[in-house]
Amino acid sequence: MRIPGPEPRADGGVGAVAAAGGLHVYQLRLHAEYGPVVRFQLPGAETAVSVADPVLLEATAHIDKRPERLFEFLAPLCEAGNLQVLPADEHTPWRRLLLSVLAGRPSHERHFARFTALTTEVADRWAKRAGHGPVELQKDLTELSLRMICAYALGGDVEDPDRVVTAFEEVLTEYLGRLYRTPAAEREESRKSAEGAEEALAYLRAVVDRVVVARRAGGRVDRSDLVGALVDAGERPARIRDTVMMTMLAAHHTTGVAVSWTLHLLGRHPEVAERVTEELDRVLGDRAAPGYADLRRLTYLEMVLKEAMRLYPPGPYGARETTEALALGEYEIPAGATVFYPFWAVHMNADYWPEPEKFVPERFTPEEVAKRPRLAYIPFGLGPRGCEGAGLAMVEAELVLAVLLKRFRFRPVPGHEVRPIERFVLWAADDIRMFVSPRVPG
Numbered sequence: 001m002r003i004p005g006p007e008p009r010a011d012g013g014v015g016a017v018a019a020a021g022g023l024h025v026y027q028l029r030l031h032a033e034y035g036p037v038v039r040f041q042l043p044g045a046e047t048a049v050s051v052a053d054p055v056l057l058e059a060t061a062h063i064d065k066r067p068e069r070l071f072e073f074l075a076p077l078c079e080a081g082n083l084q085v086l087p088a089d090e091h092t093p094w095r096r097l098l099l100s101v102l103a104g105r106p107s108h109e110r111h112f113a114r115f116t117a118l119t120t121e122v123a124d125r126w127a128k129r130a131g132h133g134p135v136e137l138q139k140d141l142t143e144l145s146l147r148m149i150c151a152y153a154l155g156g157d158v159e160d161p162d163r164v165v166t167a168f169e170e171v172l173t174e175y176l177g178r179l180y181r182t183p184a185a186e187r188e189e190s191r192k193s194a195e196g197a198e199e200a201l202a203y204l205r206a207v208v209d210r211v212v213v214a215r216r217a218g219g220r221v222d223r224s225d226l227v228g229a230l231v232d233a234g235e236r237p238a239r240i241r242d243t244v245m246m247t248m249l250a251a252h253h254t255t256g257v258a259v260s261w262t263l264h265l266l267g268r269h270p271e272v273a274e275r276v277t278e279e280l281d282r283v284l285g286d287r288a289a290p291g292y293a294d295l296r297r298l299t300y301l302e303m304v305l306k307e308a309m310r311l312y313p314p315g316p317y318g319a320r321e322t323t324e325a326l327a328l329g330e331y332e333i334p335a336g337a338t339v340f341y342p343f344w345a346v347h348m349n350a351d352y353w354p355e356p357e358k359f360v361p362e363r364f365t366p367e368e369v370a371k372r373p374r375l376a377y378i379p380f381g382l383g384p385r386g387c388e389g390a391g392l393a394m395v396e397a398e399l400v401l402a403v404l405l406k407r408f409r410f411r412p413v414p415g416h417e418v419r420p421i422e423r424f425v426l427w428a429a430d431d432i433r434m435f436v437s438p439r440v441p442g
């Protein structure tokens with residue numbers, strides 16, 4: 001059966017995506033109009049199919065290949081092959097190694113005190129701002145998550161963490177800027193910023209090299225240490241440098257926006273915020289921050305975070321390329337097709353999420369979760385290319401939320417419009433500004 005979708009246009013579909021304000025919104029509209037499986041035009045893909053039905057998605061969950069064209073903008077950040085599109089035989093051992101560190105409790109516990117200290121620094125800064133106008137959540141919280149992942153990936157061996165953070169921001173601004181800049185603006189692109197980004201990239205690579213040398217000299221094998229594990233596994237230096245860059249890239253904006261969107265929603269739902277703080281007071285008592293073991297007792301906070309990532313998935317979509325023909329319900333997808341994962345449209349599928357636009361954390365009680373198909377909720381993607389950092393991200397986000405919500409009340413700024421746009425992650429166009437006031441005066 002022919003897959004439904006809009007008639008092809010001469011511009012290859014670019015105009016329709018731009019008119020919608022980005023691929024994620026375009027997908028939402030396409031699925032609303034044509035149903036759960038839609039064929040659409042995507043530059044560089046002969047056949048592109050978007051799937052917003054969690055049951056049909058199962059048929060794609062084994063695919064271990066990403067379409068190169070969609071991720072080629074990340075190639076300059078890698079020296080030993082673009083990690084986003086590594087062939088399956090190279091990707092599988094790399095993934096296993098990454099998971100052995102990122103998904104393990106020892107690595108989360110080991111970095112927890114440092115994560116708490118970094119979060120407390122932000123909270124102290126905000127405490128001084130209380131009464132002096134709103135804070136910019138997205139800016140401060142994405143920077144916090146960059147500091148956290150820096151500490152996580154590079155450990156305490158870095159001489160100048162501030163410079164690492166600045167250099168990484170410079171690299172990202174340039175490379176993501178290239179992706180989102182219009183061609184006309186691209187021509188005006190200043191050579192200076194490109195050169196600055198090259199220098200910043202070289203600096204970061206040199207920093208990683210120094211950490212590698214220190215690990216080798218130390219001779220210690222520590223499975224909770226990312227660089228240590230890569231060295232121990234005999235990875236070549238270029239692949240280690242690439243892995244650190246890619247991990248920082250994947251971890252940084254995503255975790256920061258997850259926390260920002262959650263606080264945004266809580267600011268608009270004071271009754272939910274109240275329940276979160278009740279739980280925090282009950283579990284933490286007078287303590288300002290949770291210990292690692294407390295996190296699993298913060299069950300309502302976790303439900304709130306999950307519901308926030310349903311409504312605002314930090315990474316709004318993913319993609320695969322079929323290596324053989326695939327049956328998708330009543331449709332047949334040819335080999336070499338791009339299968340698009342519209343995470344946002346999946347999370348807004350009213351068949352599984354009644355009144356999908358409503359913020360209802362109770363959707364994530366174990367009983368409710370058990371009623372839904374496995375892939376109805378996929379903020380971290382799925383299958384062999386799904387996010388290796390999901391466990392770490394949840395730990396980081398819950399810790400940050402716990403510290404901030406224990407200490408502050410968040411209120412929206414009247415008249416400030418919070419508008420989601422796609423900028424590699426689901427970003428708020430003009431930040432998320434909120435008034436922050438201490439919960440316990442004094």
Ligand code: HEM
Nearest residue numbers: 250251254255258314315318380381382385386387389393
């Ligand atoms: C809330 C935070 C985060 C979200 C929502 C998120 C989401 C995602 C998504 C949607 C993908 C693509 C998955 C797919 O194609 O199926 C991805 C990939 C990835 N993420 Fe995350 N991520 C987060 C945090 C992190 C963190 C903290 C790390 C590492 C420390 C990380 C490391 C990675 C890596 C390495 C990949 C590439 C996976 C591969 O190609 O095998 N992410 N993430």
